[in-house]
Amino acid sequence: MKTAEEKKSTWKELPEGDVLEGASSLQFKTGNWRSIRPVHHPEKCIHCLLCWIACPDSAIKVKDGRFQTIDYDYCKGCGICSHECPKKAIEMVPEKK
Amino acid sequence: MSQEEKKVAKTGNEAFAEAMRQINPDVVAAYPITPATEIVQIFSQFVADGMVKTEFVPAESEHSAMSACIGASACGARAMTGTSAQGLALMWEMLYIAAGLRLPIVMAVVNRALSAPINIHCDHSDTMGARDSGWIQIFSENVQEAYDNLIQAVRIAEHPDVCLPVMVTTDGFILSHCLETLAMLSDEQVSQFVGPVPNRTDLLSSLEKNQPITIGALDLQDYYFEHRRQVAEAMVKAKRVIALIGDEFAKLSGRHYSFVEPYRLEEAEAAVVVMGSSTGTAKEVVDSLRASGKKVGLLKIRVFRPFPEEEIVKALGKVKVVGIMDRADGLNAVSGPLYPEIAAAFYHHQSRPQLLDFIYGLGGRDVPPRDIETIFSDLLEVTSSGKRNFTVKYIGVRE
Numbered sequence: 046m047k048t049a050e051e052k053k054s055t056w057k058e059l060p061e062g063d064v065l066e067g068a069s070s071l072q073f074k075t076g077n078w079r080s081i082r083p084v085h086h087p088e089k090c091i092h093c094l095l096c097w098i099a100c101p102d103s104a105i106k107v108k109d110g111r112f113q114t115i116d117y118d119y120c121k122g123c124g125i126c127s128h129e130c131p132k133k134a135i136e137m138v139p140e141k142k
Numbered sequence: 143m144s145q146e147e148k149k150v151a152k153t154g155n156e157a158f159a160e161a162m163r164q165i166n167p168d169v170v171a172a173y174p175i176t177p178a179t180e181i182v183q184i185f186s187q188f189v190a191d192g193m194v195k196t197e198f199v200p201a202e203s204e205h206s207a208m209s210a211c212i213g214a215s216a217c218g219a220r221a222m223t224g225t226s227a228q229g230l231a232l233m234w235e236m237l238y239i240a241a242g243l244r245l246p247i248v249m250a251v252v253n254r255a256l257s258a259p260i261n262i263h264c265d266h267s268d269t270m271g272a273r274d275s276g277w278i279q280i281f282s283e284n285v286q287e288a289y290d291n292l293i294q295a296v297r298i299a300e301h302p303d304v305c306l307p308v309m310v311t312t313d314g315f316i317l318s319h320c321l322e323t324l325a326m327l328s329d330e331q332v333s334q335f336v337g338p339v340p341n342r343t344d345l346l347s348s349l350e351k352n353q354p355i356t357i358g359a360l361d362l363q364d365y366y367f368e369h370r371r372q373v374a375e376a377m378v379k380a381k382r383v384i385a386l387i388g389d390e391f392a393k394l395s396g397r398h399y400s401f402v403e404p405y406r407l408e409e410a411e412a413a414v415v416v417m418g419s420s421t422g423t424a425k426e427v428v429d430s431l432r433a434s435g436k437k438v439g440l441l442k443i444r445v446f447r448p449f450p451e452e453e454i455v456k457a458l459g460k461v462k463v464v465g466i467m468d469r470a471d472g473l474n475a476v477s478g479p480l481y482p483e484i485a486a487a488f489y490h491h492q493s494r495p496q497l498l499d500f501i502y503g504l505g506g507r508d509v510p511p512r513d514i515e516t517i518f519s520d521l522l523e524v525t526s527s528g529k530r531n532f533t534v535k536y537i538g539v540r541e
């Protein structure tokens with residue numbers, strides 16, 4: 046996300062053709078779109094990693110073949126992980142201000 | 143004129159395909175549509191015969207064909223295609239993307255009427271529909287010009303100051319399927335003229351340099367306007383580049399191309415503005431009227447985008463009455479699409495002709511010399527009476 050303080054390029058300064066440096070999506074914290082939040086219940090989780098396969102935003106973090114955490118910076122709260130989980134180990138709860 | 147140049151008999155579609163063979167693009171993605179089918183059909187045979195190094199992508203629609211060209215071009219490839227009418231219409235959203243991403247794709251377009259009613263014959267409604275898409279548009283009077291224009295189009299599109307896609311058009315069946323003689327350059331000459339693809343910021347080379355980039359990311363209120371401003375500037379710069387490439391091509395071929403071609407406009411009191419294949423017929427009419435002492439001439443528009451405003455004003459500023467021949471209807475309750483642009487070009491000039499619009503030849507309706515004589519007779523009537531009784535007239539339609 047561009048911040049308000051940043052000096053914005055003029056049309057003469059910008060690279061032509063809508064070209065951006067790679068991985069710019071990392072700067073765009075889409076997690077703030079979320080209205081419902083996945084909550085992981087480790088006691089039910091069998092580490093099948095179907096949630097990791099299904100997550101469209103790579104927000105399920107895995108280490109050594111085991112579920113670690115959910116990256117809330119990028120999780121949009123779509124609920125696909127919860128839907129796919131065979132053990133109902135991911136619960137979707139409303140975001141509260 | 144080059145020693146190696148030879149005269150051959152080719153249809154417009156064959157000439158386009160031969161030019162593509164000599165250009166030897168990296169990628170051609172296409173979907174067949176009458177009357178443009180043969181261009182890529184003949185070219186696919188060149189691919190099958192190993193005469194070109196091109197990756198040929200037979201797509202499932204024109205939308206996909208243009209999408210594949212966009213992907214290839216974004217990867218730094220020289221990409222080409224060909225289409226017509228409904229095919230061009232189906233590409234519509236991708237046309238804007240090709241231009242907005244500044245991808246120098248070159249496309250042969252065979253002008254054909256848009257449905258409905260369904261019709262496969264010539265008018266300019268398809269190409270005119272794409273006039274504000276950011277594509278450079280070059281019209282061809284005959285098969286020679288189609289061949290020459292397509293070769294120049296590659297250099298114009300890829301010029302670093304431009305980086306815009308180019309469409310080169312012929313008139314459906316009239317040029318696409320009729321045999322004409324033309325002088326072809328040698329394969330070597332074309333290969334040298336187009337040269338290697340100039341370096342651009344592209345996906346493949348950015349990966350090779352391990353500095354990956356994104357092309358075509360979301361571009362909202364903060365940046366979209368600046369990027370569109372750049373496209374507008376590229377179209378302005380294209381004017382200089384088209385002239386430059388035209389001069390270079392003239393040195394190679396002996397054939398010189400400019401934005402417009404004035405024909406017998408010296409002391410002309412009445413003139414027509416015409417694009418595409420009807421120019422040849424109109425020149426015949428001008429010659430015969432000149433022989434009978436009438437002061438008439440014509441102006442052919444070769445490059446429609448960028449619009450050659452200055453050149454048109456310069457060529458027609460002293461003519462009393464000008465008839466604009468529109469081979470498409472604007473359906474705006476006023477005129478065809480060419481008329482308002484020429485009228486606007488003259489608005490701020492003191493010396494300007496009276497303008498009348500003539501919509502003609504829709505759906506391939508034949509345009510015999512007598513129809514163009516009718517136009518001149520209307521124009522000469524205004525030169526003598528000074529009175530202009532209509533804005534638009536439909537020529538060749540049954541009243």
